[in-house]
Amino acid sequence: MNDLALTVRQVTYENRSFWRNPASAFFTFVFPIMFMIIFNLIFGSSKYSPFGSNATVSQFYTPALMAFSIITACYTNIAMGVVFAREEGILKRMRGTPLPPWVYLFARIAVSVMVAVLLVVIIGVFGRVFYHVKLPGVRTLPALAVALVVGAATFCAIGLAMTSFVPNVDAAPAVVNATIFPLLFISDVFIPIQGHGVLTHIADVFPVKHLSNAIIATYNPHTVGTGFKGKDLAIMGAWGVAALIVALRRFRWEPREQS
Amino acid sequence: MTAAIDVKGLRKSYGSLEAVRGVDLEIATGEVFALLGPNGAGKTTIVEILEGYRRRDAGTVSVLGFDPARRDRALKERIGIVLQSTGVEQFLTVAEVIEMYRGYYPAPRPLDEIIDVVGLNEKRDDRVKTLSGGQQRRLDVAIGLAGDPELLFLDEPTTGFDPGARRRMWDAVKNLVSLGKTIFLTTHYMDEAQELANRVAVISAGRIVAEGPPRSIAGRELSHTIVRFRLPPRAPALPRSLKSSAATGDGRVEIEAADPVKVLHELTGWALEKNIALAELEVARPSLEDVYLRLTGGEAEAAE
Numbered sequence: 308m309n310d311l312a313l314t315v316r317q318v319t320y321e322n323r324s325f326w327r328n329p330a331s332a333f334f335t336f337v338f339p340i341m342f343m344i345i346f347n348l349i350f351g352s353s354k355y356s357p358f359g360s361n362a363t364v365s366q367f368y369t370p371a372l373m374a375f376s377i378i379t380a381c382y383t384n385i386a387m388g389v390v391f392a393r394e395e396g397i398l399k400r401m402r403g404t405p406l407p408p409w410v411y412l413f414a415r416i417a418v419s420v421m422v423a424v425l426l427v428v429i430i431g432v433f434g435r436v437f438y439h440v441k442l443p444g445v446r447t448l449p450a451l452a453v454a455l456v457v458g459a460a461t462f463c464a465i466g467l468a469m470t471s472f473v474p475n476v477d478a479a480p481a482v483v484n485a486t487i488f489p490l491l492f493i494s495d496v497f498i499p500i501q502g503h504g505v506l507t508h509i510a511d512v513f514p515v516k517h518l519s520n521a522i523i524a525t526y527n528p529h530t531v532g533t534g535f536k537g538k539d540l541a542i543m544g545a546w547g548v549a550a551l552i553v554a555l556r557r558f559r560w561e562p563r564e565q566s
Numbered sequence: 567m568t569a570a571i572d573v574k575g576l577r578k579s580y581g582s583l584e585a586v587r588g589v590d591l592e593i594a595t596g597e598v599f600a601l602l603g604p605n606g607a608g609k610t611t612i613v614e615i616l617e618g619y620r621r622r623d624a625g626t627v628s629v630l631g632f633d634p635a636r637r638d639r640a641l642k643e644r645i646g647i648v649l650q651s652t653g654v655e656q657f658l659t660v661a662e663v664i665e666m667y668r669g670y671y672p673a674p675r676p677l678d679e680i681i682d683v684v685g686l687n688e689k690r691d692d693r694v695k696t697l698s699g700g701q702q703r704r705l706d707v708a709i710g711l712a713g714d715p716e717l718l719f720l721d722e723p724t725t726g727f728d729p730g731a732r733r734r735m736w737d738a739v740k741n742l743v744s745l746g747k748t749i750f751l752t753t754h755y756m757d758e759a760q761e762l763a764n765r766v767a768v769i770s771a772g773r774i775v776a777e778g779p780p781r782s783i784a785g786r787e788l789s790h791t792i793v794r795f796r797l798p799p800r801a802p803a804l805p806r807s808l809k810s811s812a813a814t815g816d817g818r819v820e821i822e823a824a825d826p827v828k829v830l831h832e833l834t835g836w837a838l839e840k841n842i843a844l845a846e847l848e849v850a851r852p853s854l855e856d857v858y859l860r861l862t863g864g865e866a867e868a869a870e
């Protein structure tokens with residue numbers, strides 16, 4: 308079998324493994340949808356809109372939770388799943404076979420990206436059908452696609468890099484969640500923060516806010532032009548490249564020695 | 567015929583700990599070789615150097631003509647690896663997992679044959695996470711066989727098994743032998759080495775201390791006789807001629823005798839004269855287990 312056929316085949320096995328693992332499949336899908344419902348219940352009736360006049364709260368939460376979907380499907384899923392596979396010795400076993408190591412990692416990433424795409428579509432449809440959210444027009448659609456692609460690539464890379472900072476399976480949920488949840492709160496994902504306080508300056512440093520801003524802009528009815536957020540995309544991309552370099556240098560295939 | 571594995575002057579340290587201290591090994595094609603030694607002797611370090619996972623500090627290593635440190639794909643296509651402990655995809659079925667690994671090799675062994683060899687027929691369509699420990703270990707062997715390797719590494723295939731599970735694993739390994747595979751096995755069970763291997767090397771603290779067919783390793787020690795007994799508290803010291811070869815521990819004495827007639831004569835003469843009862847007096851040939859314990863400095867006992 309050539310490497311391309313091997314890759315396709317590996318994706319199908321990883322995909323099957325993902326869907327058969329009730330914990331990962333369930334939580335990856337349930338969280339974004341649950342937040343969508345909760346936030347709309349809490350804030351949906353208020354007159355306040357982060358976009359100002361003639362836009363509902365849902366118009367904000369639909370793109371914001373698309374950003375969240377990418378983060379759970381790519382960052383959380385990859386960081387936890389790869390640490391688990393490493394500590395179980397699955398990565399080590401793979402490395403003893405002729406399968407090129409990058410094929411295995413690529414397959415995992417491909418499954419995460421497919422899950423992310425599916426989630427984004429579900430959130431988009433959910434917002435349109437239940438909350439009458441206005442879809443981005445043809446004018447901003449390319450910017451949405453680019454933001455999603457750059458975001459998925461960046462957060463996959465960060466997930467891979469993060470595995471090298473997680474010592475074992477027990478530490479994985481704590482480390483992975485503790486690094487991402489505070490950022491989700493201050494980065495216009497769970498709560499629209501439009502101010503210029505210290506929290507926004509902190510959030511500006513990290514990639515989460517740039518992902519949410521790049522996606523949200525395409526849903527904002529007041530956006531003029533194509534909605535491309537060049538600066539956000541650039542900062543996010545820089546994080547992605549940096550994470551890739553860290554992953555390439557630090558990635559471990561073998562579990563920590565038990566002794 | 568060229569050797570499947572050829573190792574000369576192999577050394578490996580972890581920090582200040584010298585785990586492997588100059589090991590030479592030569593394993594012929596078709597041979598079933600066992601590296602026998604207690605926990606911590608350096609078995610896994612050696613196998614994982616041969617498999618390409620760990621780097622050596624010194625020495626030359628050739629596996630099927632390759633230097634495993636280079637991790638050539640061409641070598642990986644020809645060997646099968648069963649690590650001491652590894653997980654496997656929990657949510658796939660037995661057949662799916664084996665099939666997945668088969669796909670990585672140019673000339674895999676037929677799926678049904680693999681499942682047959684390791685005796686997992688009834689579990690074929692069950693998810694991996696429902697398997698018992700022994701069954702998972704046989705699945706490890708099945709995965710090691712997926713590529714129909716010429717050479718198979720088995721690192722402690724039965725550690726922690728109950729007797730029934732060990733038997734089934736042994737049967738699986740014997741099936742492999744009948745397929746003509748070269749097998750490199752590590753174990754800390756003397757009986758396992760004896761049952762499966764045609765050649766054994768005993769390793770202790772990073773050095774090979776004996777080597778040969780299981781029956782004749784350490785032949786000299788096997789030909790010695792052991793005289794054992796217990797001395798009462800406050801017994802007078804043994805005569806000097808006996809003392810030199812005696813091992814004492816809480817009153818129990820063990821004398822290794824090249825000439826048992828002479829030793830027994832001196833011992834019983836001394837005991838009669840001093841009026842000492844030699845409790846639990848016993849004259850025995852050492853078992854393989856005894857030789858093994860002696861060679862490895864009794865560490866095996868501590869190991870399990």
Ligand SMILES: Nc1ncnc2c1ncn2[C@@H]1O[C@H](COP(=O)(O)OP(=O)(O)O)[C@@H](O)[C@H]1O
Pocket residue numbers: 564566580583585603604605606607608609610611612
């Ligand atoms: N990765 C490692 N780092 C540090 N010490 C190690 C490592 N692997 C093994 N050792 C030490 O090297 C010695 C030999 O270990 P090992 O090869 O696993 O022996 P065995 O497989 O015979 O039980 C032991 O003292 C062990 O603690």
Ligand SMILES: [Mg+2]
Pocket residue numbers: 606609610611650721722
């Ligand atoms: Mg070991």
